[in-house]
Amino acid sequence: MRKQPPTYSPQMTRMAFAASFAFAITAPAHAQSTVTLYGIIDEGVNYTSNVQTSAGHGHNLYSISSGILSGSRWGLRGVEDLGGGMKAVFVLENGFDVTNGKLGQGSLEFGRQAYVGLSTPFGAVMMGRQYDPVVDYVHPLMPSALFSGSIGAHPADLDNLNNANRINNSVKYRSANYGGFSGEGLYSFGGTPGSVGTNQIWSVGFGYSSGPLNLGAGYLVARNPNVSFFGTAVGATAASNNFGSSPVINGYASAQSQRIFGAGATYAIGRATLGAIYSNTQFRHLSGAISPLNPAGVEGTATFNSIEADFQYQFTPALSLGVAYNYTAGNNANDAKYHQGSIGADYAVSKRTDFYLIGVLQHASGIDSTGHAARAALNGLTPSASNQQAAVRIAIRHKF
Structure with missing residues (x-):
């Protein structure tokens, strides 16, 4: 007699599917691989004084905005143990605007970070869109990273210490930690046939951490920054001014x-x-020729020196307060000066959720990059109609 094929009840089918799914989930664990989903949502209400309108007048503005103390994001971070102390690593990190759901970083899908690499006991090598060593070592020490947010960064984030710009087409080496010391080197390919140096970027940095002391320093050189450093947004072209709307620096796009x-x-x-x-x-x-990249026809070199001091105090495990003062001075092709003070308070209601309050005041003087009297321009906000501007923000931040 021919043997009949077995029959399966719906319950048995569901049990088989569950077993297969469980195996798929646990199988990577045997290979010591992990993929982590993480993110931050930062949303709050802002008051900004003296915002310049299209008619040139200054008015107070009340608004909701996203990602001031921490850029709103979600990401995937993966590690696979390859044996012998070697690991494959990757990060895909998307920035977004909670207020309207739009992509951040110039509408790039993974505009914050996107890289893959190999980690060894002697260091790691990563390739893709990454932070440069100056950002890696100096940004974590900045008041803007700790309590004053992006509106408390140096004017127009002209030194990129608040990581406004990431580096495309880059290879980065990060050393292992030796007694608290570590270092990095990064090179970004310009991608121009027959000209290795066109649009290239290179950067080095180092850091030291021991007990209560943290140090960081870095140096970066970007060729044709309007394209290589600033021009990574969707739709950006070499002919368009990609330096943004801030009069602090947008007149220097011809550099x-x-x-x-x-x-x-x-x-x-x-x-x-x-x-x-x-x-x-x-x-x-700077080219000297009047164009969208150089509206004032500035020639030579525009130099900025910025110094900042800050103080933080942890009143309780949940409550902290910070204050900072920044002075930025232009030299050579410009003489603009910016005085800026900021204050921030943070209260954590859990390990993942906190509320914060930020206040920033800026005063400007001299002549800015556009060839006009310098206007106050808090980073990331619409510039003032005069030489002074203030902003206050109260917000909630959730990490997952």
């Missing part, structure tokens, strides 16, 4: 190169932390 040196330190004393930051930014070889 043939940009150089940034940054250094910072923090030192903890009990519940208090003292910090200091210095940066030097140069927009070199």
Whole structure:
């Protein structure tokens, strides 16, 4: 007699599917692989004074905005153990605007970070869209990263210490940690046939951390920054001014190169932390010809020196307060000066959720990059109609 094929009840089918799914989930664990989903949602209400309208007048503005203390994001981080101390690593990180659901970083899908690489006991090599070493080592020491948010960054984030720009087409080496010391080197290919140097970027940095002391420093050189450094948004072209709307720097888009040196330190004393930051930014070889990239026809080199001091105090495990003062001075092709003070308070209601309050005030003087009297322009906000601007923000931040 021919044997009949077995029959399966719906319950048995569901059990078989569950077993297969469980195996698929646990199988990577045997290979010691992990993929982590993570993210931050930062949303709040802003008050900004003296915002310039299209008619040139200044008015107060009340608005909702996303990602000021921490850029709103979601990401995937993966690690696979290859044996012998070697691991394959990757990060895909998307930035977005909670207010309207739009993509951030110029509408790029993974505009914050997108890289893959290999980690070894001697260091790691990564390739893709990444932060440069100046950002990796100096940004974490900045008041803008700790309590004042992006509106408390240096004017127009001219030194990129608040990581406004990421580096495409890059290869980065990060050393292992040796007694608290570590270092990085990055090179970005320009991608121009027959000209290795066109649009290339390179950067180096180092850091030291031991007990209460943290140090960081870095140096970056970007060739043709309007394309290589600023021009990574969807729709950006070499002919368009990609420096943004801030009059602090948008008149310098014709620069043939940009150089940034940054250094910072923090030192903890009990519940208090003292910090200091210095940066030097140069927009070199400005064309002089009047164009959308150089509306004032500026020639030579525009240099900015920025110094900042800050103080933080942890009143309780949940409540902290920070204050900072920044002075940014233009030299050579410009003489604009910016005085800026900021204050921030943070209260954590759980390990993942906190509320924060930020206040920033800026005063400008001299002549800015557009050839006009300098206007106050808090980073990321619409510039003022005069030489002074203030902003206050209250917000909620959730990490997952």
